[in-house]
Every structure is written in C-alpha cells, then in structure tokens.
Amino acid sequence: MTDGKVARGTLAVYPGSFDPPTNGHLDVIERTARVFDMLVVAIVVNPQKRAPMFSLDERVSMLKRCVEPFRNVRVEHFTGLLADYVRAAGAEVIVKGLRVVSDFESEMSAALMNRALSEVDTFFLMSDQKYSFVSSSLVKEVFFLGGDVAALVPHPVLSLMAEKRTTLQRR
Numbered sequence: 330m331t332d333g334k335v336a337r338g339t340l341a342v343y344p345g346s347f348d349p350p351t352n353g354h355l356d357v358i359e360r361t362a363r364v365f366d367m368l369v370v371a372i373v374v375n376p377q378k379r380a381p382m383f384s385l386d387e388r389v390s391m392l393k394r395c396v397e398p399f400r401n402v403r404v405e406h407f408t409g410l411l412a413d414y415v416r417a418a419g420a421e422v423i424v425k426g427l428r429v430v431s432d433f434e435s436e437m438s439a440a441l442m443n444r445a446l447s448e449v450d451t452f453f454l455m456s457d458q459k460y461s462f463v464s465s466s467l468v469k470e471v472f473f474l475g476g477d478v479a480a481l482v483p484h485p486v487l488s489l490m491a492e493k494r495t496t497l498q499r500r
C-alpha cells in the first residue's frame with residue numbers, strides 16, 4: 330500500500346505574501362499537499378513592502394485555520410532570502426502557482442535565481458482556471474470598493490476582512 334503521494338519523503342515550500350490568502354492559494358495548497366509528503370506554507374515578512382492589510386500574526390492565524398483539514402501542511406514565516414530559508418528548512422522543492430503568462434515571465438527568473446542560490450528547484454502548478462484572475466491585491470481593491478469577494482477567499486479570511494473594514498470605517 331502507498332499513501333498515494335507521488336513524491337514520498339519530500340518537503341516542499343509554498344512561499345508568498347498571503348495578504349490575504351485567497352481560494353487560488355488554497356487550491357494550490359490542496360493539490361500540492363496530495364503530491365508531496367510535507368508542505369510548508371511560508372509567509373514572507375517583507376519589510377520593504379508597504380503596510381500589508383493583515384499583520385503577520387493575522388496571516389499566520391488565517392492560514393492555520395485554512396490548512397486545518399490537511400495533516401501534512403504547516404504554516405511558517407521567514408525573513409530575508411527564500412533561498413536561505415529553503416536551505417535551512419531542508420526543503421527539496423519550492424512550489425509556485427501560475428495563473429497567466431505574465432506570471433511565467435517573472436516566475437521563470439525567480440526560479441532560476443533561487444536554484445542558483447540554493448540548488449532547490451521550483452515546481453509550478455497551473456492555477457485552476459476559475460482562479461486565474463484572482464490575486465490578493467485585486468481581492469483587496471474590489472472588497473474595499475464594495476465588491477463581493479465571497480467566492481474568492483476562504484470563509485475565515487472573509488470574516489477578518491469584514492472586521493478590518495469596519496475598524497477602518499470607524500476611524
């Protein structure tokens with residue numbers, strides 16, 4: 330009997346800002362968790378990026394709730410280079426989702442750079458077509474302009490976004 334994993338014994342890292350996590354991210358997590366033995370969802374702490382909508386603690390907590398159904402997925406965070414993080418974590422694989430051709434252009438150089446720095450390869454997963462237009466930044470913009478994003482983010486994320494909006498409106 331096998332456990333159905335294609336890549337047994339392999340630790341994969343799915344990095345991102347996850348500000349906020351979307352259903353597109355969740356879809357990549359779910360499909361990747363079926364392939365690799367252990368998947369770490371790694372939230373980048375990027376001091377150069379302008380203020381995120383969600384604090385690191387909020388992103389960690391939202392993602393932890395979202396990945397509860399998957400026994401082989403855990404949530405971590407890192408600062409600095411992804412290449413250093415994956416090497417230190419002993420990961421064999423970086424996972425990225427590709428939505429559209431423009432993603433490919435930027436992700437190709439990132440994958441080559443990360444391999445040059447760490448010898449860790451990047452595996453790409455095509456996003457489900459129903460999420461090919463979904464990005465965290467677009468979700469935030471639409472949400473704050475009053476659009477309905479309920480079908481685009483996991484439920485715990487939607488609740489926290491609504492709380493944030495209420496807090497901001499009170500200021």
Ligand code: PNS
Pocket residue numbers: 344345346347373409410411412438439440442443
């Ligand atoms: O969700 P995002 O913002 O598209 O994720 C981008 C991320 C976190 C994968 C990328 O910014 C990253 O790897 N940051 C860590 C710093 C780093 O290693 N930069 C060089 C990448 S080749």
